[in-house]
Amino acid sequence: MKRIGNFLLRILAKGILWFVGVTxxxxxxxxxxxxxxTATMVMDENSITKDWEALENIDPNLAYAVIASEDSKFCSHWGFDPEAIGKAALENAKGGRIRGGSTISQQTAKNVFLWQGGGYFRKALEAWFTFWIEAIWGKERIMEVYLNVAETGIGTYGAEAGAQRYFGHSAARLTPDEASRMAVALPLPKKRLVKNPGGWLAGHGNRIERSIPVVKRDGLAACIYE
Incomplete structure (x- = not known):
């Protein structure tokens, strides 16, 4: 039994080292x-459209809108927002769908290295990758990757493909209104309308558009745009 136990421990140790090395x-x-x-693209049942662009070729309005909509503490946290996580934990304790309180860094880690959906195992892997992209990539690269791999519509990935689809022009010249419409659709890109939204979504987009000057004024994107 001892020999079997040692053998299993060696296998486990090698597996851990392999996982750490590959990641x-x-x-x-x-x-x-x-x-x-990404896994999301591979698993997408639709034909996909994507177009990678450097951050300098994406209008800053989109990054401002995303920070306002998704993660106002993006430049000040280290990948995790304890306050948001605490609120999510309280919601999860009530039952129902697991909520993660994810930051842009966590969403980027999930989009690049993992798969969509909940579950504590995936969230643990997400935390692992989030730690390392914060340590190795830095904020500017995280935002660049996020804006290029995020699903911006049915079968559409990244800021450039989304801008071309919805507005017929490059992501390099998004107006505050256009950027806000794209940003508020990101959590549910297959269901939320970017063009001509109505009701709550239209109002939310308007609130995010009004927040763009605040993001710039208060330096909430200073880690991206010096």
Whole structure:
């Protein structure tokens, strides 16, 4: 039994070392090279459209809108927002769908390295990758990757593909209104309308548009745009 136990421990140790090694290689590689494809894209039942663009070729209005809509503490946290996580934990204790209180960094880690959906195992992996992209990539690269791999519509991935689909022009010249419409649709890109939204979604988009000057004024995107 002792020999079997030692054998299993060696297998486990090798598995852990393999996992750590592979994940770090991927994180380091994607600091420099565009992410070619993600599990979400592979599992998408629709034909996909994507177009990678450097952050400098994406209008800052979109980053401002995303920070206002998704993660106002993006530049000040270290990948995790304890307050948001605490609120999510209280909601989860009530039962129902698991909520994660995810930051942009966590969403980027999920979109690049993992799969969509909930569950504590996936959230643990998400935390692992979030730690390393914060440590190795930095905020500017995280935002660049996020804006390029996020699903912006049915079969549409990234800011450039989304801008072309909805507005017929490059992501390099998004107006505050256009950027806000794209940002508020990101949590549910297959269900939320970017063009001509109504009701609550239209109002939410208007609130985010009004928040863009606040993001710039208060330096909430200072870690991206010096």
């Amino acid at each position: 770090l290689v991927l994180v380091i590689a994607f600091k420099w090279i565009p992410v070619p494809i």
